[in-house]
Amino acid sequence: MTSHIMPTYQRLPVTFVRGEGAWLWDEDGHRHLDALSGIAVCNLGHAHPAIHQAICEQSRTLLHTSNIYGIGLQAKLADRLTEKSGMDNVFFCNSGAEANEAAIKLARKYGHGLGVEKPAIIVMEKSFHGRTLATLSATGNSKVQQGFEPLVEGFVRVPYNDISAIKQALADHVGIVAILVEPVQGEGGVNLPATDYLSEIRTLCDQRQLLMMLDEIQTGIGRSGRFVAYQHSGVVPDVCTLAKALGNGVPIGACMAKGKAAEILTVGSHGSTFGGNLLACRAALAVLDVLDETDLIAQAGNKGQRISSLFTEQLQGNSHVQEIRHLGLMIGIELDRPCGELVKSALARNLLINVTNEKTIRLLPPLIFDDRQIAQLVTVLSELIHAYTGS
Ligand SMILES: Cc1ncc(COP(=O)(O)O)c(C=O)c1O
CATH class of the missing domain: 3.90.1150.10 (Aspartate Aminotransferase, domain 1)
Structure with a gap:
């Protein structure tokens, strides 16, 4: 066939x-x-009655209007996510790669705001951030990149779980504005960093005005034993991306930001037709309800x-x-x-x-x-x- x-x-x-x-x-x-949950997506299992009911009800009411108009469920979901994560605001999209694209754009715009002509982001070996051009360029796996050159520039790669390598990169390169890292590397082999790795990155970012950006696309929404994995380490990043289990199978991604990072993306600087539509937000709210009730x-x-x-x-x-x-x-x-x-x-x-x-x-x-x-x-x-x- x-x-x-x-x-x-x-x-x-x-x-x-x-x-x-x-x-x-x-x-x-x-x-x-x-034992795979659609690669960390169906965290609540398949055909969960609460998700089923939410999707059915929403499809009877309204599926999509566009971001030209107010979307009440989106605002509600942003409230719930920021409350749970300690972040300030959210941009909604449809996948993990898109959430990371938003983070990368945010970092570049932040850099330009600081007067950096060619902003660069520190990324890790063995990382995985997605398959769009910018996110595959950020990804630390040559198989993902092969055949798609020229890669998007502006990424400086260092070994995972190595603070001194980050310090060396900061000494060697001009224009670094952010560090993008997974709290646990998923695709890279379930690699866990040292206990103080994230807090040391936080300190470095504070000292040097860098954005700490965590890719929680695989680790987020409870998988690690906390709502987001950084809650194990007691630090809060400037940017955090989510997707996968947020909709338990309904596609939705989110790029959350805090403090100065929450003021970077402004009217017209980013967008998505489907991002944060009523159906996706309703499903995600049902996921959060189940997590809250259990x-x-x-x-x-x-x-x-x-x-x-x-x-x-x-x-x-x-x-x-x-x-x-x-x-x-x-x-x-x-x-x-x-x-x-x-x-x-x-x-x-x-x-x-x-x-x-x-x-x-x-x-x-x-x-x-x-x-x-x-x-x-x-x-x-x-x-x-x-x-x-x-x-
Ligand atoms: C850590 C991480 N970031 C980003 C992505 C990309 O997500 P998506 O496939 O939804 O674009 C993945 C997917 O496996 C992931 O594990």
């Missing part, structure tokens, strides 16, 4: 037609345990800890397991060899997982994952890892 879809994705040979909670059913009626965020911390401990137990003595890392329900199991094959063998056991940065099994189960699902995940995946590594 020929496909009329551009072949930009390496797809697994399965198509899902229905979901409920952490379960997905394929076309043949087989049930699969979803202790799912706090539980994410406990569940992540439990999953990590269980894997440590089950994989003990397997010398091919290099490290098990986690923050909340962002879990990485690094092997000593490429292990993309494991995704297929897990699928054959009706378990959905992911491998990133070649050697790291990445698990992003929904926040509603229960004890039995945790047990199933750990048992099946540990067996597969032992079989794969031959120990």
Whole structure:
């Protein structure tokens, strides 16, 4: 069969037609345990009744008007997000890459306001910020960039989790106006920085009038065990981007700003047709309601800890397991060899997982994952890892 879809994705040979909670059913009626949540999107699980109801009600009322007019639900969502995050205001868009584009534009405009002719942003090795031209240029992965040169200029790259490298870059380059970093690198392999990494970046930014910009697209909306991951470190950035789980599957992105950064984007400087439309905002408000009414965020911390401990137990003595890392329900199991094959063998056991940065099994189960699902995940995946590594 020929496909009329551009072949930009390496797809697994399965198509899902229905979901409920952490379960997905394929076309043949087989049930699969979803430990990936559509890559950190469906944090509340599939077909959540509150999200379903909100979307249905909104579609009966009004879907879209445009940002030419006031949008009450958008204002309400901005209030809720700023209250939860400690930020001041929000620009709404439709994806993570767009949220980061807004952040990059904001940083450049901030730089021009300071009289910097060619503003530059410090970004990290192994980072991932999206697939638009500016965000792929900011991304620290040459595979994402290959074939799309010339890249957008104005990015200075340093190793992740290395404050002295940032200081060196600041000494070596003129025109740096911002630092863009993920609190935990997701695509890069679930890489956790040192405990004081973010607070040291905050200090540097304060000393040198730089914007601290956090990409919380994967870490945000409760996944880390806090609403946003920077709340683990006690600092507040100048700019923070969200997307993925904000709409639990309805596309929505947000670029939030605080203090001086909140005054940079003004009338006419940025925009989006769909950004923050009624449907997307209604879905996001329903997500926030569910998070407020439950202790799912706090539980994410406990569940992540439990999953990590269980894997440590089950994989003990397997010398091919290099490290098990986690923050909340962002879990990485690094092997000593490429292990993309494991995704297929897990699928054959009706378990959905992911491998990133070649050697790291990445698990992003929904926040509603229960004890039995945790047990199933750990048992099946540990067996597969032992079989794969031959120990
Ligand atoms: C940290 C981070 N930033 C940005 C993006 C890009 O988001 P989107 O695919 O919605 O454009 C991703 C997607 O994986 C991400 O993990």
